[in-house]
Amino acid sequence: MNFASDNTVGASAPVLQAIVEANAGAMAAYGNDEITRRVRARFAEIFERDVDVFFATTGTAANALALSSAVPPYGLCICHREAHVIDDECGAPEFFMHGAKLTGLPGVGAKLKADDVAAYVKSLPRAVKQMPPKALSISQVSEGGLVYDLDELAALGAVCREHGLAFHMDGARFANALVALGCTPAEMTWKRGVDILSFGATKNGGLMAEAIVVFRTDLAEALDYRSKRAGQIISKARLIAAQFEGYFADDHWLANARHANRMAKALSEGLARLPGVRLAWPTQANEVFPIIPHALDRALKAAGILYNPWTELSLPEGEHVGEGEVLVRLVASWATREEDVHRLLEIASSGVSRHAAE
Ligand SMILES: Cc1ncc(COP(=O)(O)O)c(C=O)c1O
Structure with a gap:
């Protein structure tokens, strides 16, 4: 994915x-x-x-x-x-x-x-x-x-x-x-x-x-x-x-953009519900910027999910990426499938639970 x-x-x-x-x-x-x-x-x-x-x-x-x-x-x-x-x-x-x-x-x-x-x-x-x-x-x-x-x-x-x-x-x-x-x-x-x-x-x-x-x-x-x-x-x-x-x-073009934004919103809401995850700032279009624990980062990567780490330069005042955390960017597109978003959230959810149990 x-x-x-x-x-x-x-x-x-x-x-x-x-x-x-x-x-x-x-x-x-x-x-x-x-x-x-x-x-x-x-x-x-x-x-x-x-x-x-x-x-x-x-x-x-x-x-x-x-x-x-x-x-x-x-x-x-x-x-x-x-x-x-x-x-x-x-x-x-x-x-x-x-x-x-x-x-x-x-x-x-x-x-x-x-x-x-x-x-x-x-x-x-x-x-x-x-x-x-x-x-x-x-x-x-x-x-x-x-x-x-x-x-x-x-x-x-x-x-x-x-x-x-x-x-x-x-x-x-x-x-x-x-x-x-x-x-x-x-x-x-x-x-x-x-x-x-x-x-x-x-x-x-x-x-x-x-x-x-x-x-x-x-x-x-x-x-x-x-x-x-x-x-x-x-x-x-x-x-x-x-x-x-x-x-x-x-x-x-508008239908494509609406779809991408909707997928990003679903991703964003699902990720923000997970313990230890917070959004660097709100999701307003088709990109999501969560701060996630390293364990979750590892679980997502082990599942073959591709996304990028992001710079911390523009975080809001008072926000910072702690030790054991990383700020990442996930982007949804006109072609992102709903089942991919659900699958990512399932993997993320089990990644977080496993981390809590360790
Ligand atoms: C904000 C922004 N501007 C412009 C571009 C266009 O870049 P490219 O030359 O790769 O088409 C991109 C692509 O990543 C972008 O994110």
């Missing part, structure tokens, strides 16, 4: 079917085809306004390109210190930003607070020797599995406006956050001040389907050239776009 990430499973059937259908015949290359045009129009419908859309094959490419258009080479981009852009992309954003820097701030569950961002921006010296802040990047869902609510997004948007920062959202788990909040894509993005979005579909049923959705036309100006230079203008673009047709059709 694999709870290591939501990209350990393949693509969902409607996405694969859409690729098969798009595969037939010949069409214009490099995105000049009717499927890509249809999908661009669909993005505009979904976001209830004109948007510029650029496709990418990885979330790293989408983030790096989005940030490169938002931050000049001499600028600073603020993010959480555990953000994927700063921690897990091998410097790609900085590489594509041509010298601009990412700077990471702390925050519980890998979430940033508007007040902290504002205080940090105000604390920066303003001289030609120092890089001026030019953008804020947040992850929705956060790397700690938490979801920014609409008020928190609005507050961050207001800080960005006040201080002239471009507001980037890494939406690798956009759908999971959206269904958790029960709002519209527009409400979770540009209506709260988001300027540019990395819209991820790969983790939620896509094969390799990422898009940069731009709400500020000036940020889109050179993105096609940047994309080409990054090798992200895809010759058979219709096969990338087709994935989004399958993804959006009949609200498949």
Whole structure:
């Protein structure tokens, strides 16, 4: 059983079917085809306004390109210190930003607070020797599995406006956050001040389907050239776009995300009921962060269950991982089966009882 990430499973059937259908015949290359045009129009419908859309094959490419258009080479981009852009992309954003820097701030569950961002921006010296802040990047869902609510997004948007920062959202788990909040894509993005979005579909049923959705036309100006230079203008673009047709059709993407979130909730509630187990913070989307005894960790691993240990950097004040404990991350996906969650909980329950008897 694999709870290591939501990209350990393949693509969902409607996405694969859409690729098969798009595969037939010949069409214009490099995105000049009717499927890509249809999908661009669909993005505009979904976001209830004109948007510029650029496709990418990885979330790293989408983030790096989005940030490169938002931050000049001499600028600073603020993010959480555990953000994927700063921690897990091998410097790609900085590489594509041509010298601009990412700077990471702390925050519980890998979430940033508007007040902290504002205080940090105000604390920066303003001289030609120092890089001026030019953008804020947040992850929705956060790397700690938490979801920014609409008020928190609005507050961050207001800080960005006040201080002239471009507001980037890494939406690798956009759908999971959206269904958790029960709002519209527009409400979770540009209506709260988001300027540019990395819209991820790969983790939620896509094969390799990422898009940069731009709400500020000036940020889109050179993105096609940047994309080409990054090798992200895809010759058979219709096969990338087709994935989004399958993804959006009949609200498949929302159903997938709801399922993943429901599985994570069941997992989270079951684990939290076990003696010696507590959640580092609440489960709000499709990721669960329990602090578990080593004995339980051993029992789960012995049963072949895959998941990852997690950093303790963003624990709430007063919380800590004791000796004999470990903080781990378990991720549910669109393909997680209910019986896998039950089986994991059974194994965990007997692991805990055995530990108590020892
Ligand atoms: C928060 C976040 N952003 C972006 C990504 C995209 O990364 P990749 O380049 O592997 O598609 C991931 C994947 O793990 C992620 O968790």
